[in-house]
Amino acid sequence: xxxxxxxxxxEFEELWLDALQSLMGLRKAGLNHVVFLHVIHREKVAMKRGxxxxxxxxxxxxxxxxxxxxxxxxxxxxxxxxxxAHIVIGNTVPKILSVTEDEGVDLIVTARRKRGxxxxxxxxxxxxxxxxxxxxxxxxxxxxxxxxxxxxxxFERLLLGLDxxxxxxxxxxxxxxxxxxxxxxxxxxxxxxxxIGKLSKKEAQKLEREHKKRLNEVCDVxxxxxxxxxPHLYIGNTEEQIGKGASEHRVTMIVLGTRSKSVWxxxxxxxxxxxxxxxxxxxxxxxxxxxx
Amino acid sequence: MAKKVLNVEDDVDTRTFVSTVLExxxxxxxxxxxxxxxxxxxxxxxxxxxxxxxxMPKQSGIKMYHELKxxxxxxxxxxxxxxxxxxxxxxxxxxxLTEFGDETVPEPQAYxxxxxxxEDLAEILRKIxx
Numbered sequence: 001x002x003x004x005x006x007x008x009x010x011e012f013e014e015l016w017l018d019a020l021q022s023l024m025g026l027r028k029a030g031l032n033h034v035v036f037l038h039v040i041h042r043e044k045v046a047m048k049r050g051x052x053x054x055x056x057x058x059x060x061x062x063x064x065x066x067x068x069x070x071x072x073x074x075x076x077x078x079x080x081x082x083x084x085a086h087i088v089i090g091n092t093v094p095k096i097l098s099v100t101e102d103e104g105v106d107l108i109v110t111a112r113r114k115r116g117x118x119x120x121x122x123x124x125x126x127x128x129x130x131x132x133x134x135x136x137x138x139x140x141x142x143x144x145x146x147x148x149x150x151x152x153x154x155f156e157r158l159l160l161g162l163d164x165x166x167x168x169x170x171x172x173x174x175x176x177x178x179x180x181x182x183x184x185x186x187x188x189x190x191x192x193x194x195x196i197g198k199l200s201k202k203e204a205q206k207l208e209r210e211h212k213k214r215l216n217e218v219c220d221v222x223x224x225x226x227x228x229x230x231p232h233l234y235i236g237n238t239e240e241q242i243g244k245g246a247s248e249h250r251v252t253m254i255v256l257g258t259r260s261k262s263v264w265x266x267x268x269x270x271x272x273x274x275x276x277x278x279x280x281x282x283x284x285x286x287x288x289x290x291x292x
Numbered sequence: 293m294a295k296k297v298l299n300v301e302d303d304v305d306t307r308t309f310v311s312t313v314l315e316x317x318x319x320x321x322x323x324x325x326x327x328x329x330x331x332x333x334x335x336x337x338x339x340x341x342x343x344x345x346x347x348m349p350k351q352s353g354i355k356m357y358h359e360l361k362x363x364x365x366x367x368x369x370x371x372x373x374x375x376x377x378x379x380x381x382x383x384x385x386x387x388x389l390t391e392f393g394d395e396t397v398p399e400p401q402a403y404x405x406x407x408x409x410x411e412d413l414a415e416i417l418r419k420i421x422x
Contacts, residue, residue, distance in 0.1 A: 066376070069347065070347060070377055073346075073347050073377065074377055074378065077346075077352075077354055077381050077382075077384070077385040078385055079388060080388030080389055082351075083352055084347070084348060084349045084351070084352060085348070099349075102349070103350060
């Protein structure tokens, strides 16, 4: 599971060259090819009564995107990177999926994407939609809302959230492939208060010991590969505790897996990775289940 | 027999423009929309000259140029770069690729920055292909 090719999706409102450059630490993990994608929303150029299809507007929007991508590409080309670009018209998520497939990328980088309130109520946000539909890892990357700045290297200190599911194994494999780009990994597992509450003291201690053992095993795997890794067992609401862990250990990014739930099941029962992807100020790397 | 010119370009309008210039000047255009398809067409068609864009999907013109010029059987095919990417960047990128262990590559026969006038392109084609 190597990361050699990355798709960088930009609408030129949320992700700029500084965000892209902050990801260049991934070159140490094998990244050598960046593909830019800009999606011109269909409604911006769609047929309108009295004017027809806005061909001139399409040409203008394509030209603007082209000028920006050429500037970014020049920076990367001069560093010996391979660069490609797609400027397409349509809906963001389907276009991300088709370019991902067409180019065979290993990582999708995108900002958090919202829809109109009514559309979100029925279809969820574009971010959740993308996470549901792709099998490729997605890095949800936003400017920190207060400062308007990106961190220097989001891959430097990771908080790796594990729930011991099959997707956890895939997340661990993915982190191992980031060797060279990552300085430290804090591994966290969150026990629910509910699970502990029903147990006797002895049983609770036993459960705690089991989870610590598993955390230490993961830690050993990472240490053998020369990562600086630390285990942490937290208790409480998973989403809240992961946020707390991220802040306590001053991580630069949260890494989580997703289970392959059905759309409806996920919408009713919720998903920690999707919820964090929607709300966290830190970048979130979501590694989906292998099949959808 | 008309000489074959491969135009590797992802933008439809530019592809059409270059094809028209080629046909008007008696050359046979062969078209490819990215570097990957371009390399395939080079193998299939053995063009007499290649007009190459840089920023394209799948494989860039920078990589394709490097591949052409480091392949003994293809390195003598003349190449005209036609791109909005600056020549300075192109040359630096070739240097960067060389730094990673590949052999040095020569400069292209011509480097044209977009947009290009049809008569300028035609003249360069005549100079190279006769």
